[in-house]
Amino acid sequence: MSYPNLWDMNYRYLLRLFIMLIFSFGSFLIGIAQEREPSAISDYERIRNEAREALEKGDIGEYIILAGINDILDCLEPAYCQNSGEVLLYPNDDWTILGSTVGFEWEISVGGMIIDTSGGLITQIGEGLDAEFYFNPELLSEVYLSRTLKFEIFQVTSSGFRSTSMSDETTVLPIPTIFNLMGDEETCSGSPITLDLSGSQTAVRYRLFRDDVYTFTLIDGTGSPISFPNISTSGLYTVRAEIVASGCQARMNGEVDLVVHPLPTPIASSDEPAYCEGDPIQLFAEPDGMAFYEWTFPDGTTTSTDQNPIISNAIRADHHGQFSLFVRDANGCENTTTINITVNENPEVSIVAPGEACEDSDFTIQAVVTGGTGPFSYYWEKDGDDMGLPSSTSTISINGANVINDSGIYTVVVADNNGCGSDEASTTITINPRPQISPIDYTGDVCEGESITLSIDEPTSGDGNYTYYWELDGTPIPNNSRTLTINPISLTDAGTYTVIVEDGNGCFSDVETQVVVVFTNPDAELLGPIELCVGSTGTYTASGGDEYEFFIDGDLVQAKSAIDFIEYTPTVGDIGIREIQVVVHTNDGCTDTTEISVEVYPLPVVAISLEDPAICDGSSTNLIIELTTGTTPWSVTFSDGTDSFTENNIPGNTVSIPVSPVSNTTYSIVSVEDANGCELFPVGLDVELIVNENPTVLIDSDNSPSHQVCLGEDLELEATPSGGSGNYVYR
Template sequence: MPYTWNGQTITVAGTYTAHLTSVGGCDSIATLALVVNASINTSQNVSTCQTSVVLPDGSIATSSGVYKSMFKNSAGCDSIVTTTVTFVPSPDLVINNPVATCASATTDLTSASITAGSSQGLAFTYWQDSAATIPLVNPANVGSGTYYIKATSSGGCFVIKPVIVTQALQPALVITNPPTTCVGSTVDLTDKTVTAGSSAGLTYTYWADAAAQNKLANARAVSVAGTYYIKATNAAGCSLVLPVKVTITSSPSIVVTNPASACMGSKVDLTAAYITGGSDPGLDYSYWQDRLATLPIADPGAVSSPGTYYIKAKAQGSCFTIMPVEVAFNQAPTAVFNGDQSICQNANAQLTISLTGNVPWNITYTDGANTYTIKNITTPSYTLTVSPAITTTFTILSVSDAACSNATPSSATVTVTPGVPGVRYPTVSTYAFEPVQLSARNLGSEYSYNWAPPAGLDFTTIRNPMFNYGLSTQYYVTLTPPSGCVTVDTVLVTIKNPQDTGLVVGLWVPKAWTPNNDGMNDILYPITIHIRQIVYFRVFDRWGQLMYETNVLGQGWNGVYKGRPQVSDVYTWTVEAIGDDNSVIRKAGNSILLR
């Protein structure tokens, strides 16, 4: 369709007429009964992994596209078959042959590294033949050979490619056990003789176990007998582990007892039997300065220097043992006076002695006339208290400590300066507030003066002060030379005023006293004016210990406590008294005991 008939274009079936004129000029009518037979038109889709497709009309398509094939049907009408051809690309399969393994190892063909770089989404199967008809039973565990991997895409297309598995040769490892050695020596497992005869170019490592998990700390110096393991690895990474036996025979048993510490200057005999007592019998001993026994001791029977030495005990055969022995020397103790001293007569000297060594110490010393020993001194500084009557040199004759003794002398001289005895001046009488000059002894221009108490005096540090006061007062005059050995004089100043009926009450305690039994200023007591009763008079040492107490007028302390004269020092006193006018007087102060 369309159909042309007698000048008519007909597009549908039906009956058609045509008026015609014949050659004779006559009209004629032609009738057409047109029947239209149906044509056959079909379509198909072809998707293939092949490289070409045969179309219905017998032609060949080699690329994707739409193809039309023309046919005549049984009615003689044209028919069209439309074919849509789609060529599906084959999957891209990349094969990376695995790294060669050692003979005892297997290869996993399913490892992703073998097909790395292939198309995504492929399904892999593994085969023994190139046609993929004989499957691999266990592709994850194969030995050397050629195998095949089939990669199938989601569209059903596939590619088959070979994969080659290779295996390297195992190294040849030959082990020769090292020679037997002695305890105290070491075995070098890295020595070439141990692996002589093995394959060339091997790398050796050394282990404590057959699984090669615990590496030897020092394969060059194995000191314990036993079975160890050597692992040999070739360039291909293949390895072999074999045992190696280390045999160490027992060394002689030596017992070393360090000699007792000796005093410096003496000698120690290292050959003495007690030093190696308890060792194996029959040993041959030698004596050395170093632990390798290469430097012998010149005279092991007379070692005079401290340090670590070594005794080598050798048994029959070649085995030996070397043990250290410690030689120690104690420094000789010392006792040294720290210097000379100067004291006043009847005073004590404190001589300090410095000690070195180990506690306890014993010291023997002399004063030139007698020898004395002080035992069990436990501190490195000792104070020796002496009271020589005259200048005396004290000498330490010897000192000993817990280990040694020493007779190196040390001396200190105590210079005794005799003091001038104190005197009592004649009593001075004057009227109240009528100036009168007092005068101390002139013992020399180098002496200094101090008057106490200061009440009523214009100056207290001159030899001739002026008295101007309304109370009777007793003064103590301290005369001090450059040596420091003081002299204390006394003078009483009384107030005479017979017309004065007023009652003056007073009490005073001297600033110092000298209990040397010379009859002057030997007792510390309150000096009183119009006092009818002493309630108490107490004297304390610097630590608060009560040394003396009285409530009797005119009585005082002579410097003796529990039968022992006390040292020169500052003492504290307190006093309470009642005056003739019934007033209460309480005072406290300090006084110096001078000897």
């Protein structure tokens, strides 16, 4: 027997370890992808991770014990799942078998304690050197799961002596707990079932298989029962569980052999595609042989469990629309279909007509259809006789109604486009005669402010209960009388007046018309001064008409003529308020009056005097002028014979003017004007002021010419006057 050298053993170990790491690392990635929470690391994982790190570093010396190298067993993997099946145990091929060896013995220990293998944990087939030994992981007690198991083989001599041995270590990992799979084994298409697993473990994934083919349905365990919903395909369903950390799997207990029955295919039909209200409806349901039938009518509440029900009287409100057919077969599978039934409503017709109409009026008799489907056909009769109108005639037009020919009973029946017919509608029409009236009697055209009367005679015909409607240019006038009086009339009352009479039947007479003209009154205007002084002349001019009459204080001063003005010069007797009036006439005979109030003022009167009638040369006095008649303030102009002087805006009746002439002077009033503008010119009043010459004196002494005297002596003085008026007085 040849044995592999150390390098060959390393190579095999590394290859086996590398494959194991790929499988384990793949399981690890799946766990990451499923976002599982990390579980407590087992001894197996710890050893596997350390071995992988050693492989990556190239440093495997301390792990030779795992591979059976250098008198270490080759037959064991680093780990097994609990349900991996029997493992063949054998020594390495290069193990030297001693000549005294007659057989082999195996033992398993955990932490130095030998495990009892007599219960089938290790089984032997054959004897001696040809015996085969098998390790059964599923028989390992749960207390040793996930722990390091040391396997050792001994060469045994005939005397029972163990001469030499080889050993290796492995770990048996637990499998998922077995739970029961349950679920219905029959369902109908479209009614999925739910498969229930009686329990689950965390960190374990549960995959659903159908006919041993993975359905790609995966559920993570929760520690509680779990369900696989929405199962709707026939097949044999099983569940396999896998521990995320180790990859150990187990098939759950039980299987569900699901049969999905097809749904029945109901067919709903009727004996006719459409009906009129009142027709019978025959419904048919297929296929035959269903365990149960149920019809639901369009109203959603009425049902029938007959397979082929008959509706004796079609009513649109109840039977028009969608009927629903529900069937259930022997397997309990159900299905529904629908059929749309058209129940055409019968047309309903009514007649729109006036009932009563007036003679000569135009009106229509209209058939109004509700319901049904157009176009419609109309069949008219009058007093029981066919009117012979086309079937498309929905409206009869009566033009110029005749009392005898158009009165009567009108009836109509309508058929619609579906062949459904209406009941008969009828109406009675009476034609009433119209009232007759006379032309309008008119009093004639007038000026504004006067009155007019319009009237007609008592109407004839009609029913005698008359209402009168007057209008002006189309605007109603509130006057229910044969006579219309307008007093006073205005320009807006001119126009076209109409009257129409209505009787108690609502029939109207013809319209009678009268044009009314209202002449415009002149707009009298009078222009002239409103103040005059006695003796002055004012011109008063009128306008607005064709002829004019003038009055002063009610007295005619100018007869009606085309002359449009007068002149007025008041006298002293006219002082006060005077009324000047004009009456303006138009060629249409219309007049207007206006007037002006004129105040006549008297002329101012003054008196002139001197405070001193005579003064000495070089002295002065006051010229006094008094306004005796007139209105203040006033102005006066006076003259001294050489120049003129004016005093304006004299507030009082008297003015005092200082004067100091050097010679005799006559003062005269030139003109006077008072506050009313009345002026007296010339006045003809004057007054003379006498200016007396002043005397002169020459004084001489008796000691002329020196006019000196010694103290104590006398000197005589002599005064010699001249000029003046004599009669001198010496002081």
